Each structure stands twice: as C-alpha cells, then as structure tokens.
Amino acid sequence: MKKIGIVVCAAAVAAVAAAGCSGGDKNAPSPAQTAGAGSAFNQTGYPVVNEKITLKMMGPKAAIHGPWDKMDLFTEMEKLTNIHFEFDTPAAETFAEKKNLTFAGNELPDVFFGGPLTPKDEVTYGKQGLLIPLETLIDKxxxxxxxxxEQKPEVRSAITAPDGHIYALPQVNDVPGDLTTKMWINKQWIANVGLKMPSTVDELYTVLKAFKEKDPNGNKKADEMPLTSIRIADVRPAILAAYGLLGTNAVNETDGSMAYYPTQPGYKEYLAFMRKLYAEGLLDNESFTQTTQQLNAKGKDNILGAFVGAAAFTVVPEERNAEYELLPPLTSAVNSKAVWPKASNVIRGLFAITSANKHPEATIRWIDHLYSDEGSVLVIFGKEGEGYKWLDAGKTRWERTWPEGMNPEEYRGGKVTPAAGVQVPTIRKLDFLSKRANDQIIGPIAEQVDAKYVKVWKEAFPLVYFSEEQQKRVNVLEADLNTYVEQMEAKFITGKEPLDNWDKYVDTIKKMGLDEYLKIHQDAYAAWKKNSK
Structure with missing residues (x-):
C-alpha cells in the first residue's frame, strides 16, 4: 500500500431548473408499499432487514468505473444492511436518454443513484406518482x-418541490473551500514591491502594476504576468464582487428583488476596470483562450502574480504554494460593502425511490447511512484499511491508500465507489476531510475561506424549481442572453467594442426578453420562499 499525493477535489456545483406543479398527498407511499418492508424490517440497528432483499438500481457508469456490483461501497453496504442490488448502469454520456426511456416505458428501477435527476424529472414524475415522496420516510x-x-434548513428548501414534497436526495457539502471562487495572489511579491494586501480595486490595480514593473520575482527580466486565467469567467466573480454584484448567477436576488447583473451600473464599472488591466498588460491577453496546460507552464516559470484555482499548487510548484494567499473581498468607489459569491452547498437529484419499490422503508434506511459519519467516508474513500487508513490511535490524521502500481483514482473508480466519476448522495464533512495527512487543501483553505469570506458571502440566487412552461422559456431566453453577454464582455474588455456603446448594449438585452426572464425568476423565487417557511 502507499500514500496518495496531493489530490484536489473540485466540487462542481450546478443547478438545473425544471418543471413544477402542485400535488397533495396523493403521491404518498401506498399501503402496499409501506407494507412491503414486512416483519423482517428493522426500524433501527443493523441489518436493516433480517431476510435479504434484492432491489434494482439505475445509475450512470463513468469511463473510470468498474462494475458497480464489485465496488466496495455496495458490497460493504450489503453486508451491513442485508440489501442486495442488481445494477443497470448505462454509460454516463447516454444516461439521460436511457433514464427518459425508462420513465416513458414505465420500466422503473427501484432506485436512481447518482443520476442526476433534473428538477423537471422530480416534479414531473413526482406528480405522476413514478417517484414517491420521501419526507415522511425521512422523518420516521x-x-x-x-x-x-433540521440543522441546515437551506438544504430542505433546495430539495422541496413546489407541491411541498421531497422527491430526490442531494449531496450536501460542508467544506467551505468547495463553495466559492478562490483567487490566489502572491503575498511574497506584494512584500517584495513594498505594498500591502489590497482591499479595494484601486489598490489591486496598484499591486498588479507593481508586479509588472518592479521585478518581484527578482530575475531581472520583465516577465511577470500580474493576473491570468484560462477564461475570464473564472476571474469575473472575484472582481465583480468589488462592485457589489455576484457573478455566480446572472440573476442577483436582494431582499426579494431581482436584478440582471450584466445590465447593472456596477457591471459597467467592472468592464472598465478589466479593460484597463487588459490594455496595460496587467491581465494576461491569453486569458480568453489558453489551456490549463499553458497556465500551469507559466506557473512553473515563477511569473504569475494572481490566478484562480482550487489551490495555489494546482498551478505553481508545490514548494511555492505558501507564497500565495487568497485575495480578500474588495470594495470600490461604487460599493463600500464587502461581499463575496457563494455557491450552493447542495447538488440535487442524486437519489430517488420509485413507485416500483416494494421496500421504501428499508431503502431509505440504506441511503441514510451514506449521510452518517461512517457512511460518508465509505461512499467517498471506501473501506478503512484499503481506501484509507488512520495514522494514529487517536484518529487525528489519515491518508489515502491504494494497491502498489495502480493509479489511485483508477483504483477508486474501478474497485471502490462511483464517487470517482459521478456525484453521489452523501455529505462531505469538513471534520473528517480536514484531518487528511499533509493536507494543503481542505483544512488550510477552509481556514482562509472562513476568515475572509464566510462572514460576507452570499448566494446570488437560490436553487429553485421552475414550472415546465417557465423552464421552456428560460431555456429559450438564456440561449440568446448568455451568448450575447459573453461575446460582448470579451469585446468590451479587449477594446473591440467601446464602452461608449453601453446603452446600446443594454437596450439589446432588454429587447431579448429581459423583463420576462426576470419575471420568471421572481415568480419561481416567490414559490421557493413559500416552501422555505
């Protein structure tokens, strides 16, 4: 066995809107379903059932996955619960199509695992009775x-459909560093040029200009690249926040009112600032086109002042990781209140029980274990002693392990868990993850995020459910709005389009249906707010 090196876990966090309608309690488990647990069912303790039962599970098989029936997660869970699964695992690329055919043909598995199910799936098939409500099962x-x-009401709000039911379970993330943009700036360079950590965009400009002009890397060459990225969208949230806007969603909700940030005065100020950086060579002119490999090559050359990344050492050599610190929230002439963008800590639609399932009580107990301390480790890293091991009797430090000669992620995805390749229903717990030996990611980043961002961070717009008609219109409107805004952002920053044309730009967006787009979000927010009470 051997120890793993530093591995960065990104949490990709996406919210997909979908169809909604109302239902009542007509979708509650039927007497036949609730009786299905039988006398062999144990409401507490293990096994969950005294006599083994077999259920059918459908989930997406990533390229890195081995057979699910051979994975430690499912074999260990079977030993614990006495619940055996038969698996239908179409390739992840074709899963959505297969899932839709399964619903259309009413040839349902007992559970969906790691789908994901879209919000539209949840509401549509929940209304039809093909997905059963889970809230009563959860309570019992x-x-x-x-x-x-109970401890995180925002999670309940995010997974409760407009009819008041919960049809699918999420992944919950307790790791602060996974939930926000992380822009790293070279604090050693800041000291070398005799400045302090910036707190405003003007101070940031001064620092970046000094990076370019004062040879902070000390090689007597004018080779420093003050700010870079593989795409402007990565840099945008950190800089846009200085102007009071949250770049994680085009719609920003404030006290129940909706604003489309690409038309706000603060966004115009952001464009002017970015244009200034670009024109003076303080923003890498390749930030619109370069690859991750190109960025990492620059990182190895010790020429980067600031960049966005999961951790600094994902871009620069590990020995220089400590030179970088998270950029604090900035303010500007148009915004004196520090704010920072926060992503949702919920990934929806990762586990659901269908109407075909004759053992819903046993099934909810099975999945509940993956939200426990022990189960949340099992579903991510596998068995103690094989996927990870504790380094001391007090269980204060641990490290990942894998067979000699194997790639660690290929081992995890091939033998241990589907979590190496797809999102899974569980909770990512900071307490365990921060105890990883030689951890330069979870613990240290969590400390900086907590110190700099948590007190001022905010979600731009909550995870809501759209009705089917609303979703259709959102899809149509966003196709045009997103493309136009992205194209114009690049033109404004590079100078191909003068900011004198700002009013024309805003008028064009309004003609694309902005009022309708905001009204849809306003209505969906109102429904979400009602369910949040």
Whole structure:
C-alpha cells in the first residue's frame, strides 16, 4: 500500500431548473408499499432487514468505473444492511436518454443513484406518482438525513418541490473551500514591491502594476504576468464582487428583488476596470483562450502574480504554494460593502425511490447511512484499511491508500465507489476531510475561506424549481442572453467594442426578453420562499 499525493477535489456545483406543479398527498407511499418492508424490517440497528432483499438500481457508469456490483461501497453496504442490488448502469454520456426511456416505458428501477435527476424529472414524475415522496420516510426512518435537514434548513428548501414534497436526495457539502471562487495572489511579491494586501480595486490595480514593473520575482527580466486565467469567467466573480454584484448567477436576488447583473451600473464599472488591466498588460491577453496546460507552464516559470484555482499548487510548484494567499473581498468607489459569491452547498437529484419499490422503508434506511459519519467516508474513500487508513490511535490524521502500481483514482473508480466519476448522495464533512495527512487543501483553505469570506458571502440566487412552461422559456431566453453577454464582455474588455456603446448594449438585452426572464425568476423565487417557511 502507499500514500496518495496531493489530490484536489473540485466540487462542481450546478443547478438545473425544471418543471413544477402542485400535488397533495396523493403521491404518498401506498399501503402496499409501506407494507412491503414486512416483519423482517428493522426500524433501527443493523441489518436493516433480517431476510435479504434484492432491489434494482439505475445509475450512470463513468469511463473510470468498474462494475458497480464489485465496488466496495455496495458490497460493504450489503453486508451491513442485508440489501442486495442488481445494477443497470448505462454509460454516463447516454444516461439521460436511457433514464427518459425508462420513465416513458414505465420500466422503473427501484432506485436512481447518482443520476442526476433534473428538477423537471422530480416534479414531473413526482406528480405522476413514478417517484414517491420521501419526507415522511425521512422523518420516521432516516435520522441522519433528518438531522441535516433540521440543522441546515437551506438544504430542505433546495430539495422541496413546489407541491411541498421531497422527491430526490442531494449531496450536501460542508467544506467551505468547495463553495466559492478562490483567487490566489502572491503575498511574497506584494512584500517584495513594498505594498500591502489590497482591499479595494484601486489598490489591486496598484499591486498588479507593481508586479509588472518592479521585478518581484527578482530575475531581472520583465516577465511577470500580474493576473491570468484560462477564461475570464473564472476571474469575473472575484472582481465583480468589488462592485457589489455576484457573478455566480446572472440573476442577483436582494431582499426579494431581482436584478440582471450584466445590465447593472456596477457591471459597467467592472468592464472598465478589466479593460484597463487588459490594455496595460496587467491581465494576461491569453486569458480568453489558453489551456490549463499553458497556465500551469507559466506557473512553473515563477511569473504569475494572481490566478484562480482550487489551490495555489494546482498551478505553481508545490514548494511555492505558501507564497500565495487568497485575495480578500474588495470594495470600490461604487460599493463600500464587502461581499463575496457563494455557491450552493447542495447538488440535487442524486437519489430517488420509485413507485416500483416494494421496500421504501428499508431503502431509505440504506441511503441514510451514506449521510452518517461512517457512511460518508465509505461512499467517498471506501473501506478503512484499503481506501484509507488512520495514522494514529487517536484518529487525528489519515491518508489515502491504494494497491502498489495502480493509479489511485483508477483504483477508486474501478474497485471502490462511483464517487470517482459521478456525484453521489452523501455529505462531505469538513471534520473528517480536514484531518487528511499533509493536507494543503481542505483544512488550510477552509481556514482562509472562513476568515475572509464566510462572514460576507452570499448566494446570488437560490436553487429553485421552475414550472415546465417557465423552464421552456428560460431555456429559450438564456440561449440568446448568455451568448450575447459573453461575446460582448470579451469585446468590451479587449477594446473591440467601446464602452461608449453601453446603452446600446443594454437596450439589446432588454429587447431579448429581459423583463420576462426576470419575471420568471421572481415568480419561481416567490414559490421557493413559500416552501422555505
């Protein structure tokens, strides 16, 4: 066995809107379903059932995955619960199509795992009775999930459909560093040029200009690249926040009112600032086109002042990781209140029980274990002693392990868990993850995020459910709006389009249906707010 090196886990966090309607309690488990647990069902303790039962599971098989029935997650869970699964795992690329055919043909598995199911799936098939409501089952048989929903009401709000039911379960993320943009700036260079950590955009400009002109890397060459990225969208949230806008969603909600940030005065100021950086060579002119490999090559050359990344050492050599610190929230002439963008800590639609399932109580107990301390480790890293091991009797430090000669992620995806390749229903717990030996990611970044961002961060717009008609219109409107805004951002920053044409730009967006777009979000927000009470 051997120890793993530093591995960065990104949490990709995406919210997909979908169809909504109302239903009542007509979708509650039927007497036949609730009776399905039978006398062999244990409401607490293990096994979950005294006599083994077999259920059918459908989930997406990533390229890195081995057979799911051979994975430690499912074999260990079977030993614990006495619940066996038969698997239908179409390739991840074709999963959505296969899933849709499954619903259309009413040839349902007992559970969906790691789908994901879209919000539209949840609401549509929940209304039709093909997905059963889970909230009563959670209250009765899922103490770990129940505790999470009580302690984190934002999670319950995010997974409650417009009819008041919960049809699918999420991944919940307790790791602060996974939930926000992280822009790293070279604090050693700042000291070398005799300045302090910037707190305003004007101070940031001064620092970046000094990076370019004062040879902070000391090689007597004018080779420093003050600010760079593989795409402007990565830099945008950190800089845009200085102007009071949250770049994680084009719609910003404030006290119940909606604003489309690409038309706000603060966004115009952001464009002017970025244009200034670009024109003076303080923003890498390749930030619109370069690859990750090109960025990392620059990082190795010790020429980068600031960049966005999961951790500094993902771009620069590990020995220079400590030279970089998270950029604090900035303010500007038009915004004196520090704010920072926060992504949702919820990934929806990762587990659902269908109407075909004759053992819903046993099934909810099975999945509830993945939200416990032990289960949340099992589903990510596998068995103690094989996927990871503790380094001391007090269990204060641990490290990942894998067979000699194997790639660690290929081993994890091939033998341990589907979590190497797809999102899975569980909770990512900071307490365990921060105890990783030689951790330069979870713990240290969490400390900086907590110190700099947590007190001022905010979600731009909550995870909501759109009705089917609303979703259709959102898709149509966004196709035009997103393309136009992205193209114009690049033109404004590079100078191909003068900012004197700002009013024309805003008028064009309004003609694309901005008022309708905001009204849809306003209505969906109102429904979400009602369910949040």
């Amino acid at each position: 048989y899922a103490p770990n999930l129940k505790r999470i929903l």
